[in-house]
Amino acid sequence: MSELVFFCGTMDCGKSTLALQIEHNRSARGLQGMIFTRNDRAGEGKLSSRLGLVTDAVEVAADFDVYAHLISVLSQGSRADYVIADEAQFLSPEQIDQLARVVDDLRIDVYAFGITTDFRSKLFPGSQRLVELADRVEVLQVEALCWCGARATHNARTIGGRMVVEGAQVVVGDVNQAADEVGYEVLCRRHHRRRATAATARAGALSPDVLPVDSPAVN
Numbered sequence: 001m002s003e004l005v006f007f008c009g010t011m012d013c014g015k016s017t018l019a020l021q022i023e024h025n026r027s028a029r030g031l032q033g034m035i036f037t038r039n040d041r042a043g044e045g046k047l048s049s050r051l052g053l054v055t056d057a058v059e060v061a062a063d064f065d066v067y068a069h070l071i072s073v074l075s076q077g078s079r080a081d082y083v084i085a086d087e088a089q090f091l092s093p094e095q096i097d098q099l100a101r102v103v104d105d106l107r108i109d110v111y112a113f114g115i116t117t118d119f120r121s122k123l124f125p126g127s128q129r130l131v132e133l134a135d136r137v138e139v140l141q142v143e144a145l146c147w148c149g150a151r152a153t154h155n156a157r158t159i160g161g162r163m164v165v166e167g168a169q170v171v172v173g174d175v176n177q178a179a180d181e182v183g184y185e186v187l188c189r190r191h192h193r194r195r196a197t198a199a200t201a202r203a204g205a206l207s208p209d210v211l212p213v214d215s216p217a218v219n
């Protein structure tokens with residue numbers, strides 16, 4: 001049975017690396033993949049990982065019909081044995097429905113990769129639809145860590161190292177940006193709720209985190 005799998009996690013947890021590994025392993029066995037992405041940091045039509053690997057991909061514009069594209073490719077005699085969709089949080093719910101149709105009607109496996117929630121810890125519409133439709137949701141097992149050492153579960157947007165909660169949902173960017181730039185940082189839920197980034201913690205801006213561990217909890 002073909003399936004729609006949603007591989008998810010925070011930023012910087014290895015999603016694109018896994019996408020490239022799946023692509024490598026299948027193409028090494030003679031299978032032909034169709035790779036989609038949207039808004040990769042490496043530029044249009046690229047799927048890139050922080051480990052330095054990059055491959056060409058089809059850029060999914062806002063009005064792009066993923067299902068129709070597959071039909072067109074197949075009807076021209078090309079093969080598509082599996083589909084990879086990276087940065088799937090940026091796809092529209094309609095495009096996620098098209099991916100599900102690729103699985104059900106064309107019997108092609110679809111592997112989608114993306115972050116579930118934005119910098120305000122709200123679901124991206126594309127990720128919400130994936131959670132609703134996927135046969136399997138796999139949370140990546142390589143833990144990204146919060147500055148405190150706990151497992152990072154949330155994505156923070158930062159300006160000058162400080163977490164912000166206002167702004168557009170989509171702003172392409174990266175972790176470990178220069179101090180004065182818009183960037184991202186992965187945090188545990190506790191520190192995301194408190195807006196406590198590595199920089200503000202270093203500056204000692206939030207006293208509860210520097211109190212002894214047996215101090216009463218402060219929210």
Ligand SMILES: Nc1ncnc2c1ncn2[C@@H]1O[C@H](COP(=O)(O)OP(=O)(O)O)[C@@H](O)[C@H]1O
Pocket residue numbers: 009010011012013014015016017018048049050051142144
């Ligand atoms: N210099 C490095 N050495 C080893 N691993 C690294 C290095 N840089 C990045 N990584 C690994 O790559 C992961 C990020 O991979 P990537 O596929 O770009 O993440 P995602 O697509 O989830 O944002 C990091 O969590 C880390 O495990």
Ligand SMILES: Cc1cn([C@H]2C[C@H](O)[C@@H](COP(=O)(O)O)O2)c(=O)[nH]c1=O
Pocket residue numbers: 010011012015016039041114115117118119120155156157169170171172173174184
């Ligand atoms: C949290 C959050 C992230 N983004 C952007 C930033 C990056 O360009 C991608 C995530 O890429 P990664 O490969 O998973 O690191 O998403 C955004 O636009 N809005 C957000 O709230």
